[in-house]
Amino acid sequence: MLGSHEHAHCIEDAIEAANRICDERGLRFTDLRRHVLELVWANHGSVKAYDLLENLDSEFSAKPPTVYRALEFLQENGLVHKISSLNAYVGCEHPLKHRDCFFLICSECNEVAECCGSNVAEALRDMATRQGFVPHHTTLEIEGTCQACQAAS
Amino acid sequence: MLGSHEHAHCIEDAIEAANRICDERGLRFTDLRRHVLELVWANHGSVKAYDLLENLDSEFSAKPPTVYRALEFLQENGLVHKISSLNAYVGCEHPLKHRDCFFLICSECNEVAECCGSNVAEALRDMATRQGFVPHHTTLEIEGTCQACQAAS
DNA sequence: TTACCAATGTAATAACATAACAAACATAAA
DNA sequence: TTTATGTTTGTTATGTTATTACATTGGTAA
Numbered sequence: 001m002l003g004s005h006e007h008a009h010c011i012e013d014a015i016e017a018a019n020r021i022c023d024e025r026g027l028r029f030t031d032l033r034r035h036v037l038e039l040v041w042a043n044h045g046s047v048k049a050y051d052l053l054e055n056l057d058s059e060f061s062a063k064p065p066t067v068y069r070a071l072e073f074l075q076e077n078g079l080v081h082k083i084s085s086l087n088a089y090v091g092c093e094h095p096l097k098h099r100d101c102f103f104l105i106c107s108e109c110n111e112v113a114e115c116c117g118s119n120v121a122e123a124l125r126d127m128a129t130r131q132g133f134v135p136h137h138t139t140l141e142i143e144g145t146c147q148a149c150q151a152a153s
Numbered sequence: 154m155l156g157s158h159e160h161a162h163c164i165e166d167a168i169e170a171a172n173r174i175c176d177e178r179g180l181r182f183t184d185l186r187r188h189v190l191e192l193v194w195a196n197h198g199s200v201k202a203y204d205l206l207e208n209l210d211s212e213f214s215a216k217p218p219t220v221y222r223a224l225e226f227l228q229e230n231g232l233v234h235k236i237s238s239l240n241a242y243v244g245c246e247h248p249l250k251h252r253d254c255f256f257l258i259c260s261e262c263n264e265v266a267e268c269c270g271s272n273v274a275e276a277l278r279d280m281a282t283r284q285g286f287v288p289h290h291t292t293l294e295i296e297g298t299c300q301a302c303q304a305a306s
Numbered sequence: 307t308t309a310c311c312a313a314t315g316t317a318a319t320a321a322c323a324t325a326a327c328a329a330a331c332a333t334a335a336a
Numbered sequence: 337t338t339t340a341t342g343t344t345t346g347t348t349a350t351g352t353t354a355t356t357a358c359a360t361t362g363g364t365a366a
Contacts, residue, residue, distance in 0.1 A: 028363085030313070049353070061315055068354065069314080084237040085292045087322095087353060104286045115280065123276040124295065127268060132300030133257045139238045139294040142277065147285030181332085183344070202322070214346055221323065222345080240322060240353095 010091075011041045017095045018079050027077065032060055036070040037091065040080055045110035046088035083112065085141045090114070100124070102140030108149035163244075164194045170248045171232050180230065185213055189223040190244065193233055198263035199241035236265065238294045243267070253277070255293030261302035 018037055022029040039052050049067050056062040071089055074080035078095045082088070083103060090103070093114040100121035104113040120140070128135045171190055175182040192205050202220050209215040224242055227233035231248045235241075236256060243256070246267040253274035257266040273293070281288045 028313075032314075063314095063316065064354065065316085065356090066314070073313095084294075104281065104284060104288075106286075107289070113284070113286075115284070118280055119276040120273070120280050123272040127271055127273050128257065128295060128297070131257060131266070131268070132303070133259075133266075133295070133297055134303060135257075135295045135297035136260070137296045139292060139296075141237075141292040142281060142286070142288045143290045143292075144281070144286055144288040150285070150287060181344075185345075216345095216347065217323065218325090218347085219345070226344095 007043070010044075011038055014038075014041050014079070014091050014095075018074075018077075021077055021079070021095060025077070027073075032056075032066065033070050033073055035060065036067065037074055037079060040074070040089055041091040044112065046083050046086050046090045046105075046112050048088050052089075081114070083141055084139050085143065100138065102138070103142065104146065105141060105143045106146035106149055107143055108145055108153075111146060113146070160196070163197075164191055167191075167194050167232070167244050167248075171227075171230075174230055174232070174248060178230070180226075185209075185219065186223050186226055188213065189220065190227055190232060193227070193242055194244040197265065199236050199239055199243045199258075199265050201241050205242075234267070236294055237292050238296065253291065255291075256295065257299065258294060258296045259299035259302055260296055261298055261306075264299060266299070 014037060015034060018029055018034070021027075035056060036052060039055050040047050042055075049064070049071060052067045052071075053062050053064065056067065060066060071080060071082075075082060075089075079092050080089050081092055081101075081103070083090060083105065086105070090112045094116070097116070099116065101114050101116040102120065104115060106112075124135070124138060124140075167190060168187060171182055171187070174180075188209060189205060192208050193200050195208075202217070202224065205220045205224075206215050206217065209220065213219060224233060224235075228235060228242075232245050233242050234245055234254075234256070236243060236258065239258070243265045247269070250269070252269065254267050254269045255273065257268060259265075277288070277291060277293075
């Protein structure tokens with residue numbers, strides 16, 4: 001668990017960042033996209049596409065493409081990440097500053113923490129370089145137990 | 154591409170290793186399991202479960218559970234890895250020696266190279282430790298362009 | 307207004323994976 | 337050898353995740 005906090009702030013911040021980013025890029029942060037982003041941020045865990053679908057109330061005609069298109073837009077603009085090992089999605093904790101990030105996934109409480117930079121990225125670059133490999137995209141997802149959940153057990 | 158080589162040797166080696174491992178562990182390396190492992194090793198790319206399904210000829214009754222069970226067995230015994238970002242499977246290049254490994258996936262030629270150890274694993278452990286996170290399983294998959302494909306372009 | 311492109315609606319289907327139960331088969335104890 | 341047991345495979349059905357293709361709507365600028 002994350003420390004107790006006014007989670008509404010997280011959502012607000014995410015929406016604000018999204019507004020700013022779309023503005024800068026001349027993109028439309030539509031009702032649908034905003035709504036999906038809010039749902040993704042409803043908690044600090046990851047969210048499944050079909051759960052989003054169920055929670056897009058009657059305001060939207062919720063068919064799979066509706067959700068996947070919104071997720072695609074949000075991913076392209078760094079507002080959401082896909083967690084491949086879970087087939088699920090999380091809100092990006094620091095859009096724009098985002099580079100070489102990876103995820104700590106607690107399988108007890110299901111929260112996902114996003115980490116950036118550090119020695120890991122460097123070690124990865126070194127390793128790839130030694131192999132003559134040019135990386136485009138890295139998927140780094142670590143499943144385990146977070147600090148809070150260890151303390152609790 | 155990997156350098157040209159007698160790929161049949163890779164398959165042979167994989168089967169031999171599998172035989173040895175199953176033997177040591179008192180497990181049954183059945184025809185089905187052997188056949189699936191051979192198909193996984195048919196090339197150095199990753200293979201999709203439903204492609205395996207199509208290629209399990211009439212010798213086996215090929216329904217999805219058939220394939221997924223074989224893959225599960227092979228994964229449990231370190232003979233095959235799943236590539237989450239592709240929903241696909243690759244043969245393990247060094248069963249048993251396998252620890253903290255990760256994958257370089259070339260999106261030009263589709264080959265997958267498995268890497269182990271090195272500073273990366275260490276950096277990951279450090280990072281997790283600093284966060285008080287206890288890792289159980291790491292998914293590390295790097296998509297990019299391999300050396301051979303850069304040279305070719 | 308028209309023309310255009312982006313966004314969304316809608317239906318169908320593709321791709322990936324598992325549940326639940328039955329049958330076949332190996333192995334070892336009786 | 338027979339029986340009992342657990343493992344492996346067969347089979348049907350279904351659950352889950354994601355995309356294709358085409359129609360419609362809506363914003364924006366010529």
